[in-house]
Amino acid sequence: MDKITDIEEQYDKIYRYCYFKLHCREAAEDVTQETFLRFLANHTYRDTGQVLQYLYSIARNLCINEYHKPKPDALPDELETPFSEDTLLTTISLQDALSKLDPDERELLLLRYANEVPVTVICRMFQLSRFAVYRKISKALRKLQDRLKDVL
Amino acid sequence: MRQKMKKSLKNAFEAPPPLSKELFLKTIPQPKSTRRAFVLSQAGYIPLWVWGASFVTLLAAILSAKFMSRDTLGILSACIPFVASSAVTENGKSTIYRMAELEKASLYSLKSVILARLGIVGFSHLLLLCLVSPLASAGRLFSALQTGIYLLVPYLLTTTLSLAFTRKFHGRENIYLCLGIAAMVSGLCIMAQSKFHMLYRQEYFSRWVGVLIALAALTAWGYYRTIRKTEELSWSLS
Numbered sequence: 001m002d003k004i005t006d007i008e009e010q011y012d013k014i015y016r017y018c019y020f021k022l023h024c025r026e027a028a029e030d031v032t033q034e035t036f037l038r039f040l041a042n043h044t045y046r047d048t049g050q051v052l053q054y055l056y057s058i059a060r061n062l063c064i065n066e067y068h069k070p071k072p073d074a075l076p077d078e079l080e081t082p083f084s085e086d087t088l089l090t091t092i093s094l095q096d097a098l099s100k101l102d103p104d105e106r107e108l109l110l111l112r113y114a115n116e117v118p119v120t121v122i123c124r125m126f127q128l129s130r131f132a133v134y135r136k137i138s139k140a141l142r143k144l145q146d147r148l149k150d151v152l
Numbered sequence: 153m154r155q156k157m158k159k160s161l162k163n164a165f166e167a168p169p170p171l172s173k174e175l176f177l178k179t180i181p182q183p184k185s186t187r188r189a190f191v192l193s194q195a196g197y198i199p200l201w202v203w204g205a206s207f208v209t210l211l212a213a214i215l216s217a218k219f220m221s222r223d224t225l226g227i228l229s230a231c232i233p234f235v236a237s238s239a240v241t242e243n244g245k246s247t248i249y250r251m252a253e254l255e256k257a258s259l260y261s262l263k264s265v266i267l268a269r270l271g272i273v274g275f276s277h278l279l280l281l282c283l284v285s286p287l288a289s290a291g292r293l294f295s296a297l298q299t300g301i302y303l304l305v306p307y308l309l310t311t312t313l314s315l316a317f318t319r320k321f322h323g324r325e326n327i328y329l330c331l332g333i334a335a336m337v338s339g340l341c342i343m344a345q346s347k348f349h350m351l352y353r354q355e356y357f358s359r360w361v362g363v364l365i366a367l368a369a370l371t372a373w374g375y376y377r378t379i380r381k382t383e384e385l386s387w388s389l390s
Binding site: 008011025037095 | 160172
């Protein structure tokens with residue numbers, strides 16, 4: 001990742017990933033910035049050609065560390081949504097259904113469909129086979145589908 | 153339904169906008185690229201036909217050395233101008249495709265890009281010459297060094313003429329001009345080999361060396377002028 005445009009694009013994705021792990025805007029942003037600082041400070045990360053995998057690994061580990069830190073109760077952030085009423089309804093129902101999934105399943109769906117991380121990278125991150133990743137994603141989607149029969 | 157859900161997932165995972173992204177991006181240390189990495193990165197932008205021209209020449213040298221050893225010098229002299237023209241067209245590629253200003257606005261100046269690519273192409277051609285010269289001297293009384301000079305003269309003649317024309321003309325016609333010059337020099341070499349064979353006699357060798365030195369000076373001057381010309385373009389970005 002040599003260009004600022006790449007960093008900008010990945011910044012949003014890593015931030016989204018951290019936000020849904022920590023559920024706190026400030027903490028997510030701190031972790032995102034720390035992730036990039038660590039990534040840029042380490043040449044070996046950049047030169048291996050596995051940029052995404054390393055970025056997500058750093059972010060994931062930092063989120064785990066952050067999760068263990070004692071923190072004051074934060075008010076939930078309000079989502080500024082530019083969506084239409086119909087889309088908003090679907091989004092709210094989907095968020096509700098997502099909250100009932102296992103954290104691992106939620107993480108997989110976020111990585112694959114929101115952040116568009118390639119399956120190969122997810123496989124390396126979770127040390128799973130391609131088949132296992134596809135199976136887990138299909139299972140999570142099936143669960144969501146069952147809960148959203150009336151909405152979608 | 154599943155497709156719609158996959159699309160909706162992006163909205164469902166929408167996070168509130170980050171607060172200090174811009175500030176952070178302005179302050180982060182930018183990853184520095186080494187000069188070696190820059191030069192190597194430029195190798196990837198050299199089109200295949202530039203390498204192809206060198207490869208075909210090397211193949212022609214090997215095959216003719218094996219089957220028609222006495223004609224190897226003639227065949228190679230005919231091929232070498234096309235190798236030279238590949239270097240010149242590569243040098244003018246930015247101007248030909250009207251990308252010069254864009255490249256100047258990038259991290260590295262157009263001058264650095266041109267010098268890096270010329271360095272790579274020049275080094276590969278030098279390597280090619282070192283490989284084919286002993287092959288071309290097979291079956292003749294010439295030494296490899298002497299053959300190298302016989303091959304360098306058409307190479308430098310094509311380069312000098314092509315550089316002079318690419319400075320005068322712009323756009324895609326430069327490619328056809330370079331190829332035309334290469335074809336002309338190639339034809340001259342074939343003619344010299346067949347009709348004016350005495351030119352390759354030992355008594356004329358000193359004149360070949362003289363011509364080589366003159367052409368080398370003209371080529372160096374031509375490249376200097378071409379690179380200076382890229383510097384003159386810098387005003388247009390301000």
